[in-house]
Amino acid sequence: MRKWILAIVLAALPGFALASSEGAALDKANIDPTDKASLQRGAKLFVNYCMGCHSADYQRYNRLARDIGLSDEQVRDNLIFTGAKVGEGMRNAMPKKDAKKWFGAAPPDLTLIARARGVDYLYTYLRTFYIDEARPWGVNNAAFPLVGMPHVLSELQGWQKARMETHKDAHGNESTVITGYEIVKKGSMSPPEFDSAMRDLVNFLAYVAEPVKLYRQSLGVWVIAFLVLMTAVFYLLKKEYWKDIH
Ligand code: HEC
Numbered sequence: 001m002r003k004w005i006l007a008i009v010l011a012a013l014p015g016f017a018l019a020s021s022e023g024a025a026l027d028k029a030n031i032d033p034t035d036k037a038s039l040q041r042g043a044k045l046f047v048n049y050c051m052g053c054h055s056a057d058y059q060r061y062n063r064l065a066r067d068i069g070l071s072d073e074q075v076r077d078n079l080i081f082t083g084a085k086v087g088e089g090m091r092n093a094m095p096k097k098d099a100k101k102w103f104g105a106a107p108p109d110l111t112l113i114a115r116a117r118g119v120d121y122l123y124t125y126l127r128t129f130y131i132d133e134a135r136p137w138g139v140n141n142a143a144f145p146l147v148g149m150p151h152v153l154s155e156l157q158g159w160q161k162a163r164m165e166t167h168k169d170a171h172g173n174e175s176t177v178i179t180g181y182e183i184v185k186k187g188s189m190s191p192p193e194f195d196s197a198m199r200d201l202v203n204f205l206a207y208v209a210e211p212v213k214l215y216r217q218s219l220g221v222w223v224i225a226f227l228v229l230m231t232a233v234f235y236l237l238k239k240e241y242w243k244d245i246h
Pocket of ligand 1: 050052
């Protein structure tokens, strides 16, 4: 019986199971899915810096508008650059085949990426592109070694070098770990500003991966309240029925 409970708990915590198998330490994203201003800033970053290559096919613009507190007009004027209608999905125009040729790997659709990889991974990934001349785009990534994506946020973050240290374990195996970063060319944002912008972007990606989450959570509260109430009612009812028998 106890094993069952454990299995259910583990199934409910996919991030937990994933995190334990990952090598690199991840920074905490600490997103707030109820912060609409953050979601709006994240959406703006997404359409400006990501949709050139990635899509979010399963997210419609008009649903997005309603959920993050914008009108259809605001979405049309500020977030749609692809000529799409507000009722359409966040598709882009890059053909998958060409993308694969250009980058070696096709940029994946990002609708479900936050569920597939976890928010801490995304937060770390977006902030840890570092200079590596040996790579085709001149950058490597701490969370995704040998990544095929260029450093598309360099105008905001700038360019950073990684400080590396080589460790030897008890068996004499060497491994290199990144101990920190050093900005060698400044971007338009300071490091804290960039971190905060990435928190917004990850917040947005988490929302896109599960747009009904907030609703589900608020519904959950009512379901529990209902169960508590009914338990009380049935308890009183039981007492009433058994009163005469005892
Ligand atoms: C110039 C094209 C391009 C742009 C712009 C771009 N990406 Fe990518 N991205 C790629 C490619 C190519 C890959 C596949 C990399 C690989 O598999 O090696 C990728 C992969 C990813 C992944 C998958 C990582 C994984 O673990 O599987 C994430 C997440 C991602 N991009 C997020 C973003 C976000 C967020 C933005 C906007 C800030 C963005 N990308 C902008 C080309 C791009």
